[in-house]
Amino acid sequence: MFGGTQLGKSYAEQHTGRSSVETEGFDPCVVPLLVDHTQARVVVDSKLIYDRLDQEIPGPRRLIPADLAAAQAVMQQVSIVDQTPSLGISYGFRSDDNRRPDFMKAVIKDIHGGKCQALLMFIDANSDDADLVKAYQSKIAKEQVGKALAFNPERQGAMPPSPYTADIS
Numbered sequence: 001m002f003g004g005t006q007l008g009k010s011y012a013e014q015h016t017g018r019s020s021v022e023t024e025g026f027d028p029c030v031v032p033l034l035v036d037h038t039q040a041r042v043v044v045d046s047k048l049i050y051d052r053l054d055q056e057i058p059g060p061r062r063l064i065p066a067d068l069a070a071a072q073a074v075m076q077q078v079s080i081v082d083q084t085p086s087l088g089i090s091y092g093f094r095s096d097d098n099r100r101p102d103f104m105k106a107v108i109k110d111i112h113g114g115k116c117q118a119l120l121m122f123i124d125a126n127s128d129d130a131d132l133v134k135a136y137q138s139k140i141a142k143e144q145v146g147k148a149l150a151f152n153p154e155r156q157g158a159m160p161p162s163p164y165t166a167d168i169s
Contacts (some may be wrong), residue, residue: 011138020082021045027117027142028135048077112147116140 012025021027023160034043034052043049050063064071065133120135126132 011135012142022047022082027139029139046082047075049076112143115143119143 010025012027026044032044032046032049034049035041036043036052036056043052054062054064064074119140123133123136126136
């Protein structure tokens with residue numbers, strides 16, 4: 001939650017499956033997360049984490065290349081990851097054409113409910129911290145929307161596609 005505050009971002013209010021903090025909002029219960037104890041900062045956006053690590057860790061190996069063309073290619077890949085609804089792909093989207101192995105279908109079937117139960121326990125354990133409770137409640141709301149979406153073929157079909165996904169079958 002501190003990382004979202006530092007970015008000036010509000011909590012994510014919907015479940016699109018996309019992970020971009022820039023376009024989707026801040027999910028207080030998700031990774032990646034970088035805690036910089038030396039500067040008392042929490043960095044939550046993957047793009048900002050890459051930049052921060054490159055600034056703070058000396059040496060020839062860089063996450064973002066110095067060469068402009070190579071750096072643009074790397075950032076294009078980061079954008080593809082941020083804008084692809086990877087959670088949707090993992091959690092059962094397009095149930096009318098679900099090609100995942102049966103064991104994965106079974107594990108994912110109530111993943112949202114399991115997360116909500118854990119978050120409710122965290123709320124109980126931290127009921128004296130209003131900010132933390134608000135963060136957990138935000139995540140519960142997002143998971144409930146995700147569950148409704150993940151198992152509803154009509155809503156799945158209505159989702160806008162990622163600009164980077166392609167049919168590879």
